[in-house]
Amino acid sequence: MLDPLFNYISTRSRTPLTDADKAALQNAVVFKRYKKKQFLLQDGDICKSLNFILKGATRQYTVDERGNEHIMALSIENWWVGDRESYFREVPSVYNIDAWEDTEVLMLPKVHLNIVTAIPAFAEMRMNIDQNHSIAAQKRVLGSISQPAEKRYEDLLSSYPEFMQRFPQHIVASYLGITKETLSRIKSQAVKK
Amino acid sequence: MLDPLFNYISTRSRTPLTDADKAALQNAVVFKRYKKKQFLLQDGDICKSLNFILKGATRQYTVDERGNEHIMALSIENWWVGDRESYFREVPSVYNIDAWEDTEVLMLPKVHLNIVTAIPAFAEMRMNIDQNHSIAAQKRVLGSISQPAEKRYEDLLSSYPEFMQRFPQHIVASYLGITKETLSRIKSQAVKK
DNA sequence: CGTTGGCTTGAGAGGGCTCAAGGCCAGTGG
DNA sequence: CCACTGGCCTTGAGCCCTCTCAAGCCAACG
Numbered sequence: 001m002l003d004p005l006f007n008y009i010s011t012r013s014r015t016p017l018t019d020a021d022k023a024a025l026q027n028a029v030v031f032k033r034y035k036k037k038q039f040l041l042q043d044g045d046i047c048k049s050l051n052f053i054l055k056g057a058t059r060q061y062t063v064d065e066r067g068n069e070h071i072m073a074l075s076i077e078n079w080w081v082g083d084r085e086s087y088f089r090e091v092p093s094v095y096n097i098d099a100w101e102d103t104e105v106l107m108l109p110k111v112h113l114n115i116v117t118a119i120p121a122f123a124e125m126r127m128n129i130d131q132n133h134s135i136a137a138q139k140r141v142l143g144s145i146s147q148p149a150e151k152r153y154e155d156l157l158s159s160y161p162e163f164m165q166r167f168p169q170h171i172v173a174s175y176l177g178i179t180k181e182t183l184s185r186i187k188s189q190a191v192k193k
Numbered sequence: 194m195l196d197p198l199f200n201y202i203s204t205r206s207r208t209p210l211t212d213a214d215k216a217a218l219q220n221a222v223v224f225k226r227y228k229k230k231q232f233l234l235q236d237g238d239i240c241k242s243l244n245f246i247l248k249g250a251t252r253q254y255t256v257d258e259r260g261n262e263h264i265m266a267l268s269i270e271n272w273w274v275g276d277r278e279s280y281f282r283e284v285p286s287v288y289n290i291d292a293w294e295d296t297e298v299l300m301l302p303k304v305h306l307n308i309v310t311a312i313p314a315f316a317e318m319r320m321n322i323d324q325n326h327s328i329a330a331q332k333r334v335l336g337s338i339s340q341p342a343e344k345r346y347e348d349l350l351s352s353y354p355e356f357m358q359r360f361p362q363h364i365v366a367s368y369l370g371i372t373k374e375t376l377s378r379i380k381s382q383a384v385k386k
Numbered sequence: 387c388g389t390t391g392g393c394t395t396g397a398g399a400g401g402g403c404t405c406a407a408g409g410c411c412a413g414t415g416g
Numbered sequence: 417c418c419a420c421t422g423g424c425c426t427t428g429a430g431c432c433c434t435c436t437c438a439a440g441c442c443a444a445c446g
Contacts, residue, residue, distance in 0.1 A: 062339065070339040072331065085328045130323045135278045137330030138265065142255065144337040145370030146263040149402075168424060177338030182402055184426055342434075361392060375434055377394055 002026060005052050005106055008078055013124035021119045028112040034099040040081065041097040047086035049107045053079050056103025057166050060095050061174070071175040074100075074163055080129060081105075100167060149178045150186050195219060198245050198299055201271055206317035214312045221305040227251075227292040233274065234290040240279035242300045246272050249296025250359050253288050254367070264368040267293075267356055273322060274298075293360060342371045343379050 002025060006017055017025075029052070034040060040058060041047050058081050060073040072095060075081040086093035087110060108116065116122045143152045153176055157164065163172060169187075170180035178186075195218060199210055210218075222245070227233060233251060234240050251274050253266040265288060268274040279286035280303060301309065309315045336345045346369055350357065356365060362380075363373035371379075 062335065064339060068339075070335065072335055084324065085331075088324060127320070127323070130320070130327060131277065131281060134323060134327035134330055137327055137334055138278075140334045141330055141337065142263065142265055144334065145367070146255065146257060146261075170424075174338070179403060180425075181404085181427085185402090188426080363392075372435060373393075374395085374436085378434090381394080 001031060001054075002029070002106065004054055004078060005029070008052070009121050009125045012128045013121040015121040015124055017119070017121045021121060024115055024119060025122070028115040029106040029108050032105050032107045034103045034105070036099055036102050039096060039098045040105075041083060041086075041093055041095065043094050043096050044092050045086075046090055047083040047093050049109045050080050050082040050084075050087060051105040051107050053077050053081060054104040054106060056099060056101045056105075058097055058103060059100050059167070059171060060097045062094055063096065069174055070177075071171055074160075074167055074171070074175055076162060076166060084133075100171070144177060149176060149182060150190070152176050153183065153186055154190075194224060194247075195222070195299065197247055197271060198222070201245070202314050202318045205321045206314040208314040208317055210312070210314045214314060217308055217312060218315070221308040222299040222301050225298050225300045227296045227298070229292055229295050232289060232291045233298075234276060234279075234286055234288065236287050236289050237285050238279075239283055240276040240286050242302045243273050243275040243277075243280060244298040244300050246270050246274060247297040247299060249292055249294045249298075251290055251296060252293050252360075252364060253290045255287055256289065262367055263370075264364055267353075267360055267364070267368055269355060269359060277326075293364070337370060342369060342375060343383070345369050346376065346379055347383075 002022070005025065006022060009017060032051075034056070040051060043062065053075055055077060057074070057076045059071055060075070060081065060083070061069045061071045063069055073081070081097060083093040083095050083097070085091065086095075117126070143155060147155075156172070156176065163175075167175075169183055173180045173183035176183065195215070198218065199215060202210060225244075227249070233244060236255065246268055248270060250267070250269045252264055253268070253274065253276070254262045254264045256262055266274070274290060276286040276288050276290070278284065279288075310319070336348060340348075349365070349369065356368075360368075362376055366373045366376035369376065
């Protein structure tokens with residue numbers, strides 16, 4: 001059950017996981033299932049866990065005054081999902097996270113965080129993904145201030161082609177910060193070329 | 194000389210700095226001056242140091258095919274500046290960093306990184322700012338996909354009012370992802386209200 | 387006192403948005 | 417088995433925000 005997590009950690013840290021580490025992880029995480037459309041987190045709540053996706057797909061988004069959803073993140077297998085700001089600073093989240101497909105996760109409750117941060121390989125992994133996160137976010141910022149919608153779409157296509165398979169177009173459009181109509185037109189123009 | 198750095202670390206970690214820690218930092222960092230417009234990093238180079246700004250202001254930006262600058266980050270006193278991706282992964286940077294004012298920094302060369310990561314308070318600070326970085330980047334992404342230019346400008350004004358004092362308008366405009374003309378019009382409309 | 391850098395203003399163009407309608411499945415219930 | 421529905425994608429028309437290009441103003445500075 002935890003093997004995908006063990007693998008994930010191993011590939012992201014030079015320190016190997018000992019059997020004791022694995023046992024500690026076993027005790028720290030909780031297996032959990034979500035049906036499609038079920039919420040992992042609702043805005044206003046404090047995010048009490050980080051979730052490692054074993055199977056399925058989730059979206060993280062805000063809803064503005066006019067009811068429009070703005071997709072902050074899309075996540076699939078072998079991703080950690082949760083609102084890091086809310087989790088670490090214990091402030092109410094501005095995000096909703098829900099399952100887009102039936103999803104299975106390993107939940108790491110904050111109350112168990114100290115168990116796992118004591119594991120060197122886990123700490124190393126965490127530093128790693130923190131870094132990747134902020135680098136990825138920077139790239140997205142750079143794209144949004146310097147590139148037109150079409151280029152951003154192409155970049156997403158080459159970075160995360162799975163997204164186009166697993167999520168409908170209007171979700172991807174929102175992730176890119178454009179409307180579904182615009183994305184549709186971009187795609188039809190791209191085909192002509 | 195290093196006092197601002199010591200203070201910075203102290204306010205961002207629960208572990209206090211010992212005298213030995215301070216001595217270690219003393220050995221790890223190098224004081225350096227940059228004149229206005231001088232480069233701390235040029236794109237294509239590998240970023241070999243992180244720089245703690247004691248005095249002055251810097252910009253981090255890319256230049257596109259048409260010669261337009263796109264400002265990724267603006268930094269002033271008590272900020273760490275450098276391209277984290279290039280620094281940690283040792284890949285050529287896509288950014289330029291230059292001094293917008295005459296600037297003094299404490300340079301932390303990568304070859305000395307292991308000295309300081311051994312300092313608990315420093316490691317804690319680093320985790321902290323990594324987190325802040327990725328949270329801030331996320332907010333900027335959210336703004337760019339969900340808010341019009343005017344709102345983003347107002348947010349910047351309330352978050353970092355110093356920026357408007359220290360950097361000319363066309364730099365701030367680029368940071369916001371709009372042209373200087375648009376920012377000028379936004380401001381003049383805001384005054385009318 | 388000319389030059390340079392920064393800010394503003396205007397006119398026209400364009401990319402993306404909104405609103406609206408229509409088409410295409412896949413699932414569901416009669 | 418078929419009609420209906422809901423989710424998704426497309427297309428069109430008009431509009432608005434922002435960009436581009438261009439001109440002019442002002443303050444700082446050598």
